[in-house]
Amino acid sequence: MQIPQPYLLFLGDVTDPLSAKTAKGVLHWRPELCTGQLRLNAETVSLGIADLSLQEAKLRGAKTLVIGTANAGGYIPQTWLQTLQEALERGFNIASGMHQRLTGFPSLVTAASIHQCKLFDVRHYDHPLRIGNGKPRPGKRLLTVGTDCSVGKMYASLALEKEMSRQGLNTHFRATGQTGILISGTGISVDAVVADFISGAAEQISAAFTDHDWDVIEGQGSLLNPSFAGVSLGLLHGSQPDALVLCHEIGRTHTRHLPHMPVPAIQATLDANYTAAKLTNSSAEFVGICLNTSAIDEEQAFTLCRQWEQEYNLPVTDPVRFGISCIVDKLHAI
């Protein structure tokens, strides 16, 4: 699966800036792939890039309309269908990270078929997969892991890819969730595959390679989150990472959506991932910790990073505030 690029970012009629997180992520990490935005009315959230009609975007070379918004149910509003239909008629592919499938609308399926366009439901995965086998394969891999969901694993992965490339390491980002897939144009939502195939999906997402230096694989969930740990473990085994980076949010008091579960300790999270990673890669090692320190001020954050470096004997940084080069510096020796 490769989503044709560049994109036109579709924002529908959403007015809550948080709902446009996906589109913002695509624009932040791949501005060169975004020809502009399409908003259904003047009240719609703006990304601060050119407002384009379907026709204008087509002239600028856009190949795929990306639904860059989220809502609570993950559904596609009826009021968007006319625009989506018109996009297909003008030859756009459509990519969506919504839970409700584009392919669940017969009218869109028919239009896509007539106009030879594709519908990409990146939150789902319907293609055949192999069972994972844990066999060592060529290529160096880094996986981000976390103390919880939504602690910055995708951000850290993309920041690592960027800094590694800057430091001369030829690096590919490998997406495992819907926003990451829209950013990279390819990948598999590992939490959406049938349970038997989690590690197999990871082996496919970052297959054997010899043509570049590193794959950076986007982590999902946490080994210590009881809702999703199975996904995290299969992803860890299938990724067989040489290098691990731990991600954590300062100030989070309990596991997301689970008030009865305290956030796990850093050392317990390092230990759990290190032990499990050894099963498929005996050389696996942690190379750094990324903190989301937005809950504290910059001076406190800087002090905390230095303290934790002493405590865990690893480079510690907030990639948003302090960059991520201190971690990448360690990768040249692996």
Place this chain on the structure above:
Amino acid sequence: MQIPQPYLLFLGDVTDPLSAKTAKGVLHWRPELCTGQLRLNAETVSLGIADLSLQEAKLRGAKTLVIGTANAGGYIPQTWLQTLQEALERGFNIASGMHQRLTGFPSLVTAASIHQCKLFDVRHYDHPLRIGNGKPRPGKRLLTVGTDCSVGKMYASLALEKEMSRQGLNTHFRATGQTGILISGTGISVDAVVADFISGAAEQISAAFTDHDWDVIEGQGSLLNPSFAGVSLGLLHGSQPDALVLCHEIGRTHTRHLPHMPVPAIQATLDANYTAAKLTNSSAEFVGICLNTSAIDEEQAFTLCRQWEQEYNLPVTDPVRFGISCIVDKLHAI
């Protein structure tokens, strides 16, 4: 989902005794549910019970025709369709543990609808599930875990259920795989659910209860099998077991289907499961080890069990050779 019982065991035209494993399991653990067997010709494997026509089985009260065989691709042979069709016409439900779905045959779906019968594809699970939450829930639970797949977890679970009931503990077996589901008439194939829902499925398979003493939950895979560990971890977290029983096969040299992966050490398997189980049940403890000792003679097996009891400080038995009461004896104190 509850598969109506009793059953007529369908053996098709299979001639390899190993292919009839599922039917043998159902007959071994639930002889009172098996009215007889239906074989398509004289060469078909026999379970040594009454050969019944559909009509005869119906007269004896059979409600569901159970496809009790397996083949390499998990497909339903065309040559069986006429019998399956006739079974529906006579008012039988059909249950299958095959990979290919009964509901994939439009003729069977139509006949089931006309005759108000149900098709149970127990290897699949298409109903809505909740995300697991790891909240403690009433009821005591035992989960079997293993050093690998196919080391006797289902056998140990059913042997435990039987012996626990004999010792006065009101116990329910909770099935997580196709043969177990056919035996108990209900359950979810946890390896077939979408990855995000593994622990949620386990929470549903053994929901909160106060009307009996124990649930014994059938384990799947192994935390140290890189093909399926995600399933095992989600099942462990969702089961939140009070008691764990480790299953292992003596003489296995490598992980099943993975010649490059040695079978993990017993202590490493105990440690991995114990540590992970603590996340959702701080009281989790191992209460015994079940060995499949068929590769060695009975005297050697007896000696080995005594040695391992010293080494791991747990009751150790081969449930087939020596029964499982030594483990159940420990459960009264939990």
